[in-house]
Amino acid sequence: MGVLGNPPIIADRVEFADALDRLRRGYYLVRTGQGSCNCTIDGGFVHHSFDVLLHYGLIAKFDNLHGFPGIQYYRITPEGRSFAERVCADLQSRRPLERLLMRLTG
Numbered sequence: 001m002g003v004l005g006n007p008p009i010i011a012d013r014v015e016f017a018d019a020l021d022r023l024r025r026g027y028y029l030v031r032t033g034q035g036s037c038n039c040t041i042d043g044g045f046v047h048h049s050f051d052v053l054l055h056y057g058l059i060a061k062f063d064n065l066h067g068f069p070g071i072q073y074y075r076i077t078p079e080g081r082s083f084a085e086r087v088c089a090d091l092q093s094r095r096p097l098e099r100l101l102m103r104l105t106g
Contacts (some may be wrong), residue, residue: 008055011048014102017091019049020058020084023076031072055073058083 010016022041023029029046031036039046053059059082064073076084091099 008051010052014091015046016049016052017087018044019046019053020076020080021088023059024081024084024088027065027076029053031074032070053080056065 019029022044024045027042029039029041029050031050032040037045037047039050052076057077059074060073060077064071067073082089091102094102
């Protein structure tokens with residue numbers, strides 16, 4: 001949960017959309033610690049979006065029987081999949097220049 005009980009904000013819209021896109025395609029989020037550089041999806045870092053994904057129930061922790069001890073694994077929820085479809089469709093509907101500007105500015 002955010003500071004003083006406020007919900008977390010989406011600090012980087014493109015990272016958030018990319019994370020949702022990878023999760024909906026079957027990748028897992030792997031969390032190795034508490035810091036901002038300790039979450040990855042498919043080898044890419046998730047610096048800003050973990051708290052938002054978790055807070056809004058878009059991902060859920062699961063026990064990975066083939067995983068490593070002490071590592072937390074998360075996968076997309078049904079609500080997250082539905083939301084991811086809408087977010088990804090919206091991003092793809094934007095002009096290439098607008099998508100580029102979003103990548104540059106977050």
